[in-house]
Amino acid sequence: MDEADRAVKGEGESMNAMNPPERSDTASAAPSCVPDAPRMLTTTVVGMARHAPTIVELVLAHPAMPDLQPGQFVHLRVPEGEAFLRRPLSVADYDDGTHTLRLIFRTVGVGTKRLSAVRPGDRLDVFFPPSGGFPMDIVPSGGRAVIVGGGLGVAPLLYLAKALNLRGVRVRARIGFAAVEEVYGLERLSAHAEVELWTDDGSAGRRGRVTDGLSPEEPFQALYACGPEPMFVALKARFRHDGRPMFAALEARMACAVGVCRACVVPVRADGGIVHRRVCRDGPVFPLQSLVFPGEEEWA
Amino acid sequence: MSIAWFDPPRAHPRLQHHALGIAFRHVLMPASGTYGYGEEFAGLYDLRWLGALVTKATTQTPRLGNGTPRVAETPSGMLNAIGLENPGVEVVVERILPTVAAYGVPIIVNVAGSDEDEYVEVVRALNASPHVRAIELNISCPNVKAGGMHFGADATAAARLTEKVKRESRVPVIVKLSPNVTDIVEVARAVERAGADALSLINTVVGMTIDIRLRRPHLWNTTGGLSGPAIRPIALSHVYRVYPHVSVPIIGVGGIAGAEDVIAFILAGAELVQIGTAHFVDPYVIPRIVHRLPELLDALGVEHIHELLGRAHPDEVLEAKQVKNGRRAVLSGPDQSADKAHAAEHAAVRAGERTRSWD
Structure with a gap:
């Protein structure tokens, strides 16, 4: 977490901004800790850094994490059920040796604010959607x-x-x-x-x-x-x-x-x-x- | 708990059911619009984990649907206003259904239209597909200008459409009702009299949210359909209210997310249940519930899930239902002979020894 530490200007329709302003209910759709499935894992928070007042980096690890390609995103369950839907977050890095995933997002609503408050050791339910990524083969080595x-x-x-x-x-x-x-x-x-x-x-x-x-x-x-x-x-x-x-x-x-x-x-x-x-x-x-x-x- | 996601699940004798000419492996199926046509989920697990597959609403011609934003989060739920985006029935019959049929799960196609003629045309087109086991008539979509909820809001219009569709359809017709009505019992009875083979209760509840900074609705469509656990009590009460007044099977749908919710709907009188919005929180929700239900049945002291069917109702309601349901005892109860007969019927249908009564 060696980054400059200030907020980042927002894109118009942020992926992280899908939550409307208020939420009063805490009921959730499923148990907060569900068993792992092929594309859904209970990961462990191993790092958390705030690069700016509203830019947060979350580092997650799991020994069986599926490989992620640049451009792919992950879909996170917000703990404690205050936010109902999952949050799609950008993958800023993935280390296939340590199976460590770095996510960078902006805190804009209840979901991302809650996600920015997790601590190392916390468990987070991550779904790995079968999305596409950036085609990289198109550029030859040396290109x-x-x-x-x-x-x-x-x-x-x-x-x-x-x-x-x-x-x-x-x-x-x-x-x-x-x-x-x-x-x-x-x-x-x-x-x-x-x-x-x-x-x-x-x-x-x-x-x-x-x-x-x-x-x-x-x-x-x-x-x-x-x-x-x-x-x-x-x-x-x-x-x-x-x-x-x-x-x-x-x-x-x-x-x-x-x-x-x-x-x-x-x-x-x-x-x-x-x-x-x-x-x-x-x-x-x-x-x-x-x-x-x-x-x-x-x-x- | 480990689940063999990509293996065909073992039989679920305690959850299986026979209705609408379909031998359901268990009583759970996805709700229309939350499962596409099944292809995406086939990459996540073996679709034989489903009791049946209910497709996205299908119209006569391809539709692009509404503008975006199409969804908004709400307390314990969400609003959607997709606007029936779908590839049209021709593509569905020729390209999609043959592929999805290979997954080995009974297919129920949800049908929508702008007017009576469109519904009828879609049903006629579906008659050509050997893969369709039942249709679910969507007279309750709140997100389109024409058709949809317009039909479901009025008992006479709903009954007339049901009658027309019944005349055309070679498979059983389930009618999915809207909660956005004064008296759902009146609509339910009207469509049953018009020939509906089953009722799905309920579709989404009309709602909206407003962006207070932009001073405008979050959704492009202004209003949308509320779904998720927020509407579970509403759905449950509609199932409970309708149950004493109809003899056709009720499919309970609305905010079901766990095994306990399934049981509550069965107790209210739903023979089958659909899981919708919970798929967006956990795409694996159906196999997980199916895996968990036997343990819950043990805790509740019953062998088959239908021993609980309608049991939240007073005895007089249950007795009246027994008499009303000449087609077969809805309540299998603790009577083992009824269960055995049911199981035998189930096995016969599965083995192809008995044809479906609608064929």
Whole structure:
């Protein structure tokens, strides 16, 4: 937990923000400690750090934890039943040697606030949804990848940068935050990538949006992005006619994380039309140019 | 406790049931809309852990559903306003059902529509599939502008639709009722008279939440259907209220999350139960409850779960039900001969020696 310690500016619709304001009832749907199932484990909290007033990192371990790919998320049960639904959280790192999982999230409601109050030794029920991750095979060893992250969206890119770097990929990372006090992940990312830092107010790194300095001439075999919607819209526009593979990891309000409730659908351009894809199951990573954002300028 | 998730579960003689021409391995099934068409869950465990599979509501043509946000968390529950997103009955019949049938679990297809004609068209299309064992008529979806709850809110409209669908369907018709009515007993009796083979009680309860900062509803659809443990007492009371007044089986649904909840619904008069929103908290909830129920039956001093059927009612209600149910004793009770006859019937149907009465 060596990160800069300030809050991170929020994305519009945070994955962690799915809980409405108040809750008065404490009944829960199932016993708080249920036996393990193939994709559901009772993990142990082995670390907890607050990187900023509202940014928290949770470290969980379990000897039989299934392998996690960069871009995949986990679905956590909030202890003591105050929050009814599970919370989807970003995987900032996974160590397959120690079976240790690092999650970074923002505390925005009752669920994430409760999760931020756990202590080492506590047990947490984690569901590992069978979601997709960032396609990494697309970049050959020795090739180049560009990573673009904004705010909380930097979290899953920390794990991606490490994984790409291990595969011999040269990674350039551009990360953006609202202001210096909201920066996190810089040191960790620097171990695996050449990092360029941006802030909206210029209080750290360069002043402006993380997409500002990105040129279509930038050499890369794949681009990976996670962040707020305006960032995706800007990236899409900038690389509109660029045929190179580009991927965006989305977050969404969700309920099941299995792919059945259809709460988390997003419009995606496919087969000449618009279809709904589930962030939890079909995603959370999608080809950037296939995504359709509300208010986005349409082009033929 | 260890569960062999990917092995076919052993038989559940204490939980099995025969109704609607279906030999249910046990009395639990997922509630429509919380299990898709089963394919996603097939990756989590062997679907033979289910008593039956109830699909997502299916309409005549593909539907994209509502805008987002489609869900909001509430105290002990959630609101949803998905808006019947589904691929349409053609895709369901041709592509999905043949795949899901291979999992070896009886399939009940939930049917929805904007008007009577659409319901009838969906049912006709489903007649072409050999994999459909029953249909569940969704006249209680609160999240679509046309159809849905409109039919369930009025006893006459509900009965007329039930009658039309019954005329078309080659399989038994379960009618899923809305709690958002003045008198659910009136609707229940009307659809039973119209030919319903069973009733599912209840669909979601209309509700909403408001984002006080944005000063607008959380849900794109403004209102949604409340589900989860928050509505369990409501569902239970509806089952209890309807039970004395109908002779067809009742499928209890609403906030069931554990083995104790299942027993409560059986005691209120539900022959079968559905588990819905609990899947979102624990996708493994059905196998876990099935695994736990025998232990609970031991503690309650009964052999078969249906020895408890309707037992929360006064004796006069139970006696009246015995007389009313000419089709077969609903109450197997501690009488072992009834249980044996039931088991024999069950075995015969499973072995294919006896055809379903609706065929």
